[in-house]
Amino acid sequence: MLSSLIFIPLAGMLLVMMLPKNAKWAIRWTSVAVSIPPLVISFWLTWQFFVNHASSAAMAFVEGPYDWIPLLNVQYYLGADGISIPLLALTGLLSTISLLASFGIDKRVKEYFAFFLLLEAGMMGVFVALDFFLFYIFWEVMLVPMYFLIGVWGGPRKEYAAIKFFLYTLFGSIFMLVSILILYFTAEPHTLNMMELIQSGSTLPHTLQLVCFAFFFIAFAIKVPVWPFHTWLPDAHVEAPTAVSVILAGVLLKMGTYGMLRISWPMFPEAVRYFSFWIALLGVIAIIYGALVSMAQKDLKKLVAYSSVSHMGYCMLALGAVTSVQAITGCMFQMISHGLITGALFLLVGVLYDRAHTREIAVFGGLGSKLPVYSGIMVFFSMASLGLPGMSGFVSEFMIFVGSFAALNKVMVGIAVLGVVLGAAYMLRMVQNVFLGEFNLSKWGGLTEINFRELVTVVPLMVFTLWIGLYPKPLNELMQATLEHLVTLMAR
Amino acid sequence: MSNYAYLIALVPLLSFVMIVFFLRWKEKLAAGWSIASILASWTMSLIVLIETLGRHGEPLEYFFYLTTFKGINFEIGILIDGLTAVMLMVVTTVASCVHIYSLGYMKDDPRFSRFFSYLSLFCFSMLGLVLANNFFMIFIFWELVGLTSYLLIGFWFEKKSAADAGKKAFITTRIGDLGFIVGLMMVGAYAGTFNYGGVFEKVASGQIPTAVLTVMAAFIFCGAIGKSAQFPLHVWLPDAMEGPTPVSALIHAATMVAAGVYLVARSMNLYVGAPEAAMIVAVIGLVTSFIAASIGLVQNDIKRILAYSTVSQLGYMIMALGLYGYDVGMDPHAHSAGFYAGTFHLMTHAFFKGLLFLGAGSVIHAVHTNDIQDMGGLLGKMKITSVTFILASLSIAGIFPLAGFWSKDEIVAATHGHPIFNIFTLIIAFMTAFYMFRLCFLTFFGKPRDQHRYEHAHESPRSMSWPLAFLGFLAVSAGWVGIPTLHGFSSFVFFGEPYHTSFHWDVMIISTIVAVAGIVLAYLIYYKKSISADMLAEKFRPIHTFLYNKWYFDELYSFVIINPILALGRFLWTFDARIVDGLVNGAAWLTIVWADIKWWFDKWIVDGAVNGAGWIVSQGSGLLRLIQNGAVQFYALFVLGGLLVLIAFKYEDVYVSLEWPWLSAIIIVALGLLSLVAKRTASREAAAETETEK
């Protein structure tokens, strides 16, 4: 089942490549159609997991291990547990939505959608791979389509942003590669099987643990991105086309934290405990720093991009609280809710950009009266982003605060809470400048209300945001057993 | 009914949903639906109240787990006791009046139905806040009322000042919430539960150290500071008057701002356990009350005066609650009127302040201005409004036998044993009476100062005046439940252990005198004009300016907090782009520079050597003629140089055991190297000469 999540998009990519270049309509709808089976399957798997597997921390839907490259002990080994299942569903959802949101792409349509489907395959692969090598391959595979998507269809500084993203991430991955190799050769018998390495990982000598952990951390931290490795993010986000920003924010950033939860944390428990304060500190810095920088932004997309830095900081804070299940659960919640909310915000910014061809905050004003529905939705997500109760962001932030407060330095967590106010400040500032105030009729009189297709892309995100915010129990139960197991692993 | 009390909150929510999704374009229906739901809530609240009375205040609690995070339950539940029942009544009553009033007030607004949907959403949030049985849930609704407050303050968002005020309100209260969250985190960390009962049990059994408890209680109070606009976060409430007047009446006078008071009352057990925290609460209440009252003395905007009055009265309540916590905390057997006084005043204040705002709204509706200096003599034109407004003013001033009289007396009584509090309470009471009647005299009596406005003034439609009348009735009578000998209100909120009180004749007399004095002074200045207001202002110019500018709080904040933060944000952005990013780009840049250096090396050294040699040869210049080179030979030379380096690197002891033939071989090769050096020099000279020739 899990394989199909990877191979359906791949097959779809080939299919799209075979379509004639000018059949834009067919290309678009084919790719959307191709992305629907993975969406359905990922949700179906989530449901299955919820019903049958949620009570245990073991991997479900396991495929393999089948030998792939026997000489290097590389195996084709897939599986999903409470950490990956919700992220799979998120990926499925956001992929379809982003493909729908990409209909505005009008040049080199075929290549765009082909790359997008390749990207989807890569993303799915990262979340299900249980073999290190496989994981690494999927991790890198995503870079290439991303590079093209930003580089070809991006904004004015696309080349810079694309290569920056590429080099930055590759720079991180090489550290991961070294660590993988070291782990491989220190394990007896040599293996790349993550599950076995997690079991044996805690027996590594102290220094080696620290080194490997640090290497993995750099790789994942760049992806998250943790301050001060975040500078690729604003550029990539701003230059990327809307749908790509959505995927970047919604899924790619999660890979960093996913990697930490899946690999670094359980595998190097000693090192995690050793570094936990510093990890949390980086998180707090990111929260405050990202929020403050957001406040200074003049560009809508940049604002959302920096808010991502801030929001992913919450994840890092939670990840610093290694002993607290609440915090780790909060981290998972935050990953998902950030995916939903920031994804939606990027979509909405894109909607506005398509019409106004500018993202400058200062040039707008009073759009609330001209575009009531659009404004309402945007305000909704702004509120969700600043952590309003009843929406998913609140649940996760609250969880993180409560959990990490018990586990970490209390003053530090207290400072992190400042992020809540700063978050409100920059979001409301944006809302006010764009949607409230005087409406400039002569300039923006021609703006049209959000259309049906765009609405279709956003409404599911609203529904999930509200659902998680109002009734987090199912999601929590989905992950609980896995995360509790994770914490016991980290306590070794 | 009590078992279905959640319906009280859910009915308005349903109304909100209905209006947003279905009734948007049917304004009449939307408003009707909204009013019907709040009336239904009111009815249910009444039943709940009666049932609670019937149960003799036995608390009723039920809940379900929202979710459980390893050890901590997050629950949604209902807790009904006396306090809840009273608050329910207060909220639904004022809300009903405001709903009906809005029919008239908002009649021609283009977003009429949206207004009612917001009102319904607010009612849902506020009622949920009241019904909550745990800190987590109260926080959720706490934030939701903040959201609706934001939406309603900024309802006329085309007006920049309104949008600004909404933002300011939201962010300022969020600063308070920040403390609240920290408090909640402490609750979670130390008590392991959010349920009121659970937490109080832990507190009572002494499982939480007092120091922690003090900090925890203080942080939770931060929430109340924000929401109830206490010093130092009081600055948002006057600005919030940019919202439509019914909103001001409902949210910023009667209910939401009282949520802070409610929170303190609700978590009174914490403060009893931590008297120091309770003292902080009391002091902040007093300071706020005094500051707000003093500012209220000189303002000219009718709604702002009322807003400062609200802040002041809230400070009163909070002070009373704090004192109760302190007194009982220090001595469990102490008799303090504080708790009872605070909640009682909360109720009466809701009615008469709601009335005052609605009345003010009615006035504004009639004369289209907020400035009391432009009004005057409206008594004749607006009978109902004027009468109810003056009644409410008397009530707030504390004139027998109106509602305010009873509750305020209890507050004064609560300061018993704290002389400073006592004196300041009376001063504030005096100021209250003064500024309220300054307002009344300037608005309703005397000659109209703006004839044009006066002529257009008229009594408001019935949808507006009837709620006024109804609230007027309550402003008069609501206090009677608290007539000490009846044991009414005290037993009501305490059930079981009522605060046995009797008439404090001394307090009553003193406070009445103070109130009357305030009214008389206002009469002399603003009606009889026997004392010139301008003269007074001139005489106390610095104080007047200081008060008129609201103690310069806004300026201070923007100078000390807001601007630095914005500047920091901008600085960090630059920092981010230049330094953090610069480091990364710098690494890339270095590579390129390195490549350039190599290029430069090849171009000027290698190439220069070659060209130089060619030039030398063509010039036929003497000594160097013999030593020639081409690029390819340079490569070979490079190799040999590398070879020598390798040898040297490999073999340090080679130098000692070196025999002469090897040495000579090396010398020969070294000669080759020497020729390179010579050529380099030559090429530089050549280059220099070419330069000069040009």
Place this chain on the structure above:
Amino acid sequence: MDFQLPHVDFRVMAPELFLFAWALVVITFDLGTKRRSGSATGYVALLGLVITGVILSITPEGAGFGAMFYNDAGSLFFKVIFLGAAFMAIGSSFGIMERKIQHHRGEFLGLILLSTVGMMFLASSNELLSLYIGLELTTIPLFVCAAFFKDNRLSVEAGIKYLIVGAMSSALLLYGISFLYGLSGTTDLLQMRVNIATTHLTFREIGLLPMLSVVLLVAGLGFKLALPPFHQWAPDVYEGAPTPVAAFLSVGSKAAGLVAFAKIMINGLQVFYEDIMAPNDWGLLVGILAGAAMVWGNVAAVRQTNIKRMLAFSSIAQAGYIMIGMLALNDIGLSSVSFYMFTYLFANMGAFAIVAIFEDKTGSTQIKSYSGLARTSPFYAASMSVFMLSLAGIPPLAGFFAKYYVFAAAIKMAGSNEIHQWLYWLVGVGLITSVFALYYYANVIKTMYFTPDESPYKLPLSLPGSAVVLIGLVGVILFGLMPGPVMDFASAIPAAFGLIAP
């Protein structure tokens, strides 16, 4: 003196002999048709390579001419690479044969085939003399090939430079060999290993000679592999020589150098790979050269505007990566090197094939003229991107597995013994520089894809040039997804070098 020729087994040498004969056939064929054979000559040459491959597959292992010719797994693997390189080089030279050297097709092809024969001999040799001859047979025809455009100054310059530098490197190598011979008393590498091992200690006392021979050998072989500081000929020669020749140089010649290196240093001087402080150790020496190659090659490539020079510097850097694997004298080191070379064959030959096709069409080798190629020639642009990404080591392309394998071998070696821990640093350098490398590889992709305009050129699909590109593409992708079989094949090589018990 009693001199006895070793036993000769022609069956073992059959592929080489056949190819040698075929080279003559090709030349004669061209002459016989009075140089009007058209592209038929080319196909004849390709056919010869195919037949050689077939013969190779049925050739038994074993000694063909004593130690001078010994066919084993290692030589077999490399012979495949040589044949592949020759095949792809000839396949991509149809363009120049059509336009530039239509009167010397036969010689050109014959020389390439002869060079291939040399390489194949080299790969089978286990003895210094035959190794030297093989090496010379490899290089001398390539001198000619490099200078093949007789009226093109660049080409001639490339030829003369290659000649002088190549001859000099041969001299250095020979000088080193002569010392080696003096030290061990034999030219048989396997025998030499024994001799050196038994008399090891005494050489330390002699001191200078082993050191000198090691340094000279490294320098001589460093030339062939273009390791800095012996690399400077490479960019010039690549740029000047006809593109297919440059391609053949970058893959075939490099592989030949690798084989020679492995034969001499590992087969012969394995015992000299020891404590890095020992004067006759060659490990650290090569390590430093490899590090320098990665750094220098990658950095210099960043600023190149000519794609051939860029590929030249990239191949210098790639040589550095390969040497990392070479330094891992364990059960996977050499097989990783061989696998690396195998993947490099596809990626680099493919890239050069596109360069050749582009040059035929446009006459330009500037990177910037590739601008907008993705619009007009999507197949070539996509293939080029894949090759670049493979060279940069992006999974799941073959280049990534090669890099991974090489690094894995080195890390394993480093972890196995204290004295080899410095290999960690080498791996570190390799990894960091591979990030830089991405920059210039991506630059090509950027040029082709990111510009909104269309390229003025449209490259036609043509046989066999496109076929070569396709072979490269398929190889890079296929051996990326299924590297297992080739790796299995390559895993027998260390045993052939006596690194592990077979």
Place this chain on the structure above:
Amino acid sequence: MHHYLYLAAILFAIGTFGVITRRNVIGILMSLELMFNAVNINLVAFNKFVATEPLAGQLFAIFIVVVAAAEATVGLAIVLLVYRNWRGIETENFSVMKW
């Protein structure tokens, strides 16, 4: 034996010097021959004094002479091309390509 080695070393060094400094390509080729001959001396000397048994060293030397001849032939051919292209065989001619 050492004297042979010394001779070879000096010869090799002279050859190297020549390669580095000669302007004339033919001169460079001749210098290369010197280097090869140095190697030959070495080989023969070693054959005589160290490894007398098989004649590998001498054989090697003969092969080197042959190969060097071949190399020189090709070299001269290319030198001819150089002359054709530049009308001169000075090394500074061919430095068209750099960087």
